[in-house]
Amino acid sequence: MIYVENEYATLRKVVLAVSEFGYAKKVRQDDLRFLQEVSIKDIEEHKGKDFREAHPELQKRWEQERNDLQQVLEKYGVQVLRPRKLTDVEKEAAGDDGYSNFFVRDPFFTIGNCVIEGSMRFLHRRREVFPVRKIMREEVYPADCFYLATPSPEVTSPDDPTLGAGPFLEGGDVMVLGDTILVGNSGLASNTAGAEWLRKFLGKFGYRVEMVRLDPNILHLDCALGLIRNGLMVACEDAFPDGIPAIFKDWKKIHVSMEEATMLATNGLPISSEVYITDPVFTSIGEQLAAYGIHVEYIDFQISRSFGGSFRCSTQPLLRKD
Template sequence: MIYVENEYATLKKVVLAQSEFGYARKIKEDDLRFLQEASIADIEEHRGKDFREAHPEKQQRWEQERTELKQVLEKYGVTVLRPRKLTPAEKHAAGDDGYANFFVRDPFFTIGNCVIEGSMRFLHRRREVLPVRSIMQEEVYPQDCFYVATPQPAVALPDDLTLGEGPFLEGGDVIVLGDTILVGNSGLASNVAGAEWLKKFMGKFGYKVEMVRLVPTILHLDCALGLIRNGLMVICDDAFVDGPPAIFNDWKKIHVDMEAATSLATNGLPVSPEVYITDPAFSYIGEQVAAYGIHVAYVDFRISRSFGGSFRCSTQPLLRKG
């Protein structure tokens, strides 16, 4: 069965990212504005290298982070699927743009019984869906569900820092809340054209799509808020141009500042309404979550977070229901 009811229903089947990254040779500096200063310096220093080559010890720790997350998920009965690795041909085809196979949340997403391939804005991520395609064939094709792809983005002029008209639509910006879908827009990822396409498609199934404007230093909507269970969330109010979405007015909120949001404080992962995963760096958030009777599991995710993503970014549910 393929179905995602919302962000916090019991997680039963999930895709967990691999840990592959190739530094671009050509860098658009403005597109790094969501990262910590140390990560920006690292990208500039290691242009054209594979992360494994540049940081062999960190590579091992990075892979171990995902292994430990897999173990925690399986402890709570979640079936965990892994994408394959990038092929040499796929890495070669990336050229100067670099490559990524590290945050499976973004290149595709699941809403209800619809599996949708996204349309990535960053050039190094535009082929990131390819390692997931075998999972689509094995897990999605046999099921009674829809499987579609967002239109591929238009080709931009070389000096176009916006990277073109899109449409851009990335899973980190897509928050599912019953029949309401929120789509973030900071100028770094999903855009109006992407949200309009999603509205056109999902509207036929009775879903409402609402665009949420984010400040330009936030990559995705899930870097600004995270749903823990029905009525409880962690949120950075300063990340929203127009204030937090009105749909959450009556929710209880754990507030974090912009510095914490940039460090991925909102990007935890609910396994069920009773279990929530976060990084020990955010134990102060975990303590507040635990006060609501929710068990908090901690996994050190510092390497993953240095790339601008964390637990939600590293996972994509295929079944989250009940």
Template sequence: MTEIFVESEFAPLRTVVAAQSEVAIPASVQDSPDMRFLPEDSLRLNPIGQDMRDGAPERQAAWEREREALCAVLARHGVRVLRPRMLTEAEKAAAGDDGYANFFARDPFFTIGNHVIEASMRFRHRRTEVLPMRDIMREQVYPADCGYVAVPMPEIAEPGDPTLGPGPFLEGGDVLVLGEQVLVGVSGLASNALGAQWLAKYLAPHGYTVEVVRLDERILHLDCALGLIRPGLLVVCEQALLDGLPETLRDWRRITVDFDAATRLATNGLPLGPDVYVTDPEFAFLGEKLEDHGVRVEYVDFAITRSLGGSFRCSTQPLLRRN
């Protein structure tokens, strides 16, 4: 039986769900201000309105190699790696013009302590992204000694409503775990205040507190601005945090990155434990600073993954992180 428990962002990673590489970005996003978090050339590099397999097969193959390279690093460090299934033809057809996604494991569900929580996604092309995870839920989560719940489905928005309605929206990329304290990022692009309120209500009887972290409107998720490396050490883009670091983190040593580096996902690396960290060679400057703090750094080229708006943390969702 799989043990389910996530103690913190940096407790030793033991079991993880690693993303597949499957997406059809809807044509409707081309002129949408909601895409302001993406690198400028992203919508030019990646095909719009069709599956990347069909629109850019060589890029698709290279993207899959990035994910396999990450899985190889995880396996080398003794991490048990689970993969979601692929989308079915019926699921793709049901998506219609909204497009579909099965490309970032972090957001459609998340794990806090021994609670597995299905998310409520804001972007329409990601609202069924949890479905390929359901086999993992049946095989790993149902038999385990843990809770398993889902955020309420979002309300239907009025036509033309740029907010996409009141939600609640709550996505795993916005959720950072530090013991019994949980941080939830809110930028207007993903999780919202109602989603954070739901999480606080659900977790309160279990002894957890939830703190909202307001983000710059160009930042998709909290993990695109803040990463907890190990106790007392973090990487942050302070410009992206509208109220500065949460009080509990203000005496931590910090490695800072500028806003441009944050939008290229510099803070979205993956701790495999308090002494090993995975990042992209694009951020060797960050790796060097981490090594000065005694952290071993593993590098994986994740350029295509990053062009789609996520990186190492986005591509993984832990089921077991504990000492």
């Protein structure tokens, strides 16, 4: 079965990212504004290298982070699927743009019984869906669900800072709350054209798609808010120029600063309405959640977070249903 009813229903089947990254040879500075300064410096220093080559010890720690997450997920009965690795041909085809196979949340997403391949804005991520296609053939094709892809983005001039008209639509910007779908837009990832395409498709099935404007230094919507259970959320109010979406006006909110948001404080992962995963650096958030009766599991995710993503970014559910 393939189905995602919301962000906090019981997680039963999930795709968990592997850990591959190739630095671009040409760096677009403005596209790095969501990262910590130390990560920006690292990207500048290792142009054209594979992360494994540049940081062999950190590569091992990065892989272990994802393995640790898999162990916790399986402890709670979640079926975990892993993408394949990038091939040498795929890495070579990336050219100067670099390559990635590290945050499976973004190249596709699941809404209800619809599995949708996204359309990535960053050039190094535009082939990131390929390692997931084997899972699509084995898990999605046989299931009673829809499987389709967002239109491919337009080709644009290399010096175009916008990277074109898109449409861009990335899973980190997509949040599911029953028949309401939120799509974030900071100018770094999903855009209006992507949200409009999703609205046109999902509208036929009774969904309402709402675009949410984000601070330009926030990569995705899930870097600004995280839904813990019905009525409880972690959010960075400063990340929303128009305020936190009205659908959450009656929700209890654990507030985090913009600095904490850029460290991925909101990007934990609910396993269910009772269990939540976060990094020990956010113990203060975990203690507040515990006061609401949430059991918090802690996993060190420092290396993953240095790339601009954390637990939600590293996973994409195929079945999340109570």
